[in-house]
């Protein structure tokens with residue numbers, strides 16, 4: 026296992042490019058010369074996100090949220106109860122751990138919290154990349170790998186980190202897949218997403234899976250809070266800013282959670298919490314209503330390990346944007362002379378073009394689009410002229426614009442639902458949406474399209490009150506904070 030203390034790289038959450046070393050050769054050869062322009066024009070038309078379409082998406086998001094709150098299975102949106110009824114206050118104190126599993130890396134973190142005065146005294150983390158075969162292996166194998174990474178990390182505690190004697194180390198476990206929570210520290214995995222296909226976990230309590238693996242490692246730690254990454258981000262951001270009401274993840278996958286009033290959750294049937302509020306994990310990746318989808322989306326979905334599922338995620342998140350672009354370019358190469366007379370064989374390999382590649386191509390401002398040319402050459406093995414490179418950039422922009430604007434419409438849908446219920450408490454004052462994930466963090470055009478859609482939908486006055494703010498790696502600290510507030514030991518916060 027490789028342990029490294031680097032921060033998560035943009036590319037690290039994406040399927041690895043196993044076809045890089047393929048020899049350069051070509052598939053079909055065409056005799057006719059045809060332009061790619063009609064394919065581009067049709068793509069732009071099919072991916073268009075004019076204001077009425079965005080409005081429909083925002084409204085549908087709001088009404089699907091209501092349906093999911095009314096009954097389990099009431100809509101595409103699961104609207105999962107997080108059992109987090111109170112967010113961090115700033116008073117949290119002590120040493121806590123966080124374990125974060127959600128992509129092709131997992132992270133372990135420890136934090137020493139010092140209460141209102143000292144806040145975060147120290148943090149340390151390590152990131153471990155998960156070998157691909159563990160993502161397709163057995164549950165035991167995956168959890169053993171994670172528990173052994175955690176055990177190694179826990180051994181090196183020292184310096185500013187201090188656990189009072191007689192206490193067990195407590196963990197906030199961020200598990201970024203759809204889980205039906207059964208309490209703050211237990212929950213059943215509904216299904217894997219983001220390309221994971223581990224056998225034997227779906228239908229099981231993931232905390233029990235981790236506890237069993239920790240026992241096998243002889244590791245005496247306790248999970249005090251099981252949280253989704255969106256919930257961890259909300260908690261982490263709220264620790265610094267009381268106006269944070271929504272958190273959104275835009276990385277390999279996507280999700281959103283928000284603060285909901287118990288009275289607005291019919292499926293709760295009278296359950297109470299001291300605050301009258303709770304965090305709802307929407308699992309909005311499963312949303313599908315009214316999306317402008319293309320033949321490339323449908324074909325990608327059919328070829329995925331979860332066809333028909335996570336359609337919003339497949340349209341807007343980092344695992345898929347590069348792949349959609351690749352499918353368009355392949356079609357252009359097959360039906361036109363975009364890359365010369367033949368179809369580059371490497372371009373036919375699924376996921377060979379990744380979202381960080383299309384992002385890098387879009388940052389190329391040179392006259393001859395040289396960086397675009399070298400990425401196309403390195404990734405797809407093709408020589409391109411300036412005309413081909415400009416078309417490629419336009420394809421990237423079309424897919425990224427659609428993704429960013431739809432994400433923005435999703436955010437407005439959530440805010441709109443909250444505003445309708447609270448009459449002015451959301452749009453009438455400063456409201457913060459905490460954002461995290463490599464796609465949001467590293468793709469400037471995506472961020473601009475997202476913000477543009479929010480402003481288009483809300484108008485300038487209201488959107489000035491809605492602050493969309495990056496909360497970097499807040500989910501790890503957030504999970505540790507939730508472990509603190511759910512600690513089994515006496516505390517006064």
Ligand code: BGC
Pocket residue numbers: 127200201202203204218219253254255274276277278279280308310338
């Ligand atoms: C999962 C969510 C998660 C999101 C972002 C989705 O695939 O279903 O639970 O929050 O990815 O990591």
